[in-house]
Amino acid sequence: MSVELMSDHLTKTLSQVRSELLAGLSDTDREAYIYLVDWLRETDVASRALRVGDTAPDFLLPDAHGRLHSSEHLRSEGPLVVSFYRGGWCPFCNSELRALQAVKAEFDSLGANLVVVSPETRDLPRQLKQQLNLDLTMLADVDHGVAISYGVLFRVPDDTKAHCAGQGYNFGHRHGSTEWMLPMPATFVIDQDGVVRNTFVEPDFTIRQEPSDILTKIRQLAGSQTEDASPSDE
Structure with missing residues (x-):
């Protein structure tokens, strides 16, 4: 993608x-998309996800360069945003990553740490960072443990597995696992005490939370913490 096209892409919501x-999907891809979204809604996978007020399980995961990142340490520095994405093969995920990259400086200015989590392992996260020119903290959810603990993981249904395999995608190979599992794309805002303060979980994987909405939640969280820290009137 050229610099001009990238710039144009990032100005869009x-x-x-x-x-x-969606307009560019083939008939086969559109049918597969509708099938998976309907299946996710019927099985009510989203009901298992963490909710506002829950304590977020802590994790320790490697980034694209093999360095380990602790959620406990990250949230000690300020609000922590954990965003799950399916993988670099998903164009909707790549659009979300570009959009998050475009406002990364705003996350930094608010003292918030943003991590994006995917089941993809091996050299795939590093390759995606280079491909999309990303400066995001991309974590590999080895063995799907974090997606399970956040309640967003599901076993890929057979029809979807057949469709993806026909497109040349082998999730078992990409994830270093014999099981075909994926996370629902989801975003969680976690405060410094480890409490979930905002969630966005949507079975329709083509719909993602706008970065501007995430930033609004972080500003609200920062405001409430400032009020809590203010001395009370005597």
């Missing part, structure tokens, strides 16, 4: 990008 990507 994720909703606009989604509409363009």
Whole structure:
């Protein structure tokens, strides 16, 4: 993607990008998309996800360069945003990553740590960082442990597995596992005490939370913490 196209892409909302990507789907891909979303809704996978007020399980995961990152340490520095994405093969995920990259400086200015989590292992996260020119902390959810603990993991249904395999994707190979598992794309805002303060979990994997909405939640969280820290009137 050229610099000009990248710049144009980043000025659009994720909703606009989604509409363009959906319009370009083949009939077969569209049928597969509808099938999986309907299946996720019918099985109510989203009901298992963490909710506001829950304590977020801590984790220790490697980044694209093999360095380990502790959620406990990250949230000690300020609000922690954990965003799950399916993988670099998913154009909707790549659009979300570009959009998050575009506002990374705003996350930094608010003292918030942003991590994006995927089941992809081996050299895939590093390759994706280079491909999309990302400066995000990309973590590999080895053995799907974090997605399980956050309640967003599901076993890929057979029809979807057959469709993806036909497209040349082998999730078992990409994830270093014999099981075909994926996370629902989801975003969690966690405060410094480890409490979930905002969630976005949507079975329709083409819909993602706008980065501007995440930033609004972080500002609200920062404001409430400032009020809590203010001395009370006597």
